[in-house]
Amino acid sequence: MTSALRLDSRPSEVVGQVLPPSMMERVTLIMDLFERPQTHLTLETVSRRTHLPRSTTHRILDQLVRLDWLRHTVAGYTLGQRALGLGGREIGHSALRSAAAPHLLDLAVRTRMVVHLAVLDGPEIYYLDKIGGRAAVDIPSKVGGRAVAHCTGLGKAMLAWLSPEEIDTRYAQLIERRTDHSIGHLDHLHSELRTVRRRNGLAIDRGECFPDLGCVGLALRGPEGPIAAISVVGDGSSSLELVAPLVVNAVKAVSEDHFGIG
Known part of the structure; x- marks a missing residue:
């Protein structure tokens, strides 16, 4: 005789199957x-393949995103940065750094300013390269x-292309300030990121991370969002708007060389 389906309040019970009892087993x-690092799966796909209820799957996925797994x-x-690990991160970034290097050098020579290449890692940026000769020492x-992403041109250039919901998961209402010019509230950050998008992605930092420095940054973007960003940095009196077109050209060149996109 076929057993009747039992429905009770336990979330671990589904049709004909008892789910793994522990959270660790479900996460695993x-x-x-x-x-693979390139694997992308929808909520429905994860729920179907693991046989976990959709609500349970969504809750676990949300927690894994918050923790950057x-x-x-x-x-x-x-996979997030924490899952990839520092070793995997370096392997993945080495090709990008190699492709960007000649364009970063050219940008540094043309602007006579310090040039950075960075990626976004949660609410921070992670510097992959820095070129600028003697000026780099300062x-x-x-x-x-x-560095804190929302205080830098590099970080804001990448944050601007995340959804508002993703920004909210990375920041509390009150945000850490590095200087008197830093953004200190989530609403202000959303407003600033809208301004970045209106500038076609150019992000300006005037004394927000370091009091006497300014920079202009632009993200390298792929189909899934920001991949990295390039910026030039100078003292607070630098004419950042004048060098912005050179940053745009450098980003286009790296995108074409490394990603096959413009």
């Missing part, structure tokens, strides 16, 4: 689906170092 089921993009869920940044 989900993470095992992401076999996964990222949520327009194409679905994919800029308190380093390859492999980090």
Whole structure:
């Protein structure tokens, strides 16, 4: 005789199957689906393959995104920076850094300013490269170092292309300020990112991260959002608007060389 389906209040019960009892087992089921860094899966796909209820799957995925084990993009869920790990991150970034290097050098020569290449890592940026000769010594940044994303041109250039919901998951209402010019509230950050989008992606930082420095940054964007960003940095009196077209050209060149996109 076929057993009748039992429905009770326990979320671990589904048709004909008892789900893994522990949260760790459920998380492991989900993470095992992401076999490659390029894997993108929708909520429905994850729920179907793990046999977890959709509501349970969504709750776990949301927590994994908040902790940066996964990222949520327009194409679905994919591995986040924490899951990739520092080693995997460096391997993935080495090709980008190599492709960008000649264009960063050319930009530094043309502007006589310090040039940065960085990626977004949660609410921070992670510096992949820094070029600028003697002038670089006076800029308190380093390859492999980090800075608060919302205080930098690099960070704002990338944050501008995330959804408002993604911004909200990265920041509290009150935001850490580095200087008197830093953004200190989530509403102000959303307003600033709208301004960046109106400038076709150009982000300006005037003394927001370091009091006497300014920079202009622009993101390299792929189909799924921001991939990295390039900026030029100078003292507070620098004419950032005048060098902005050169930053645009550098980003286009790197995009064409490395990603095959303009």
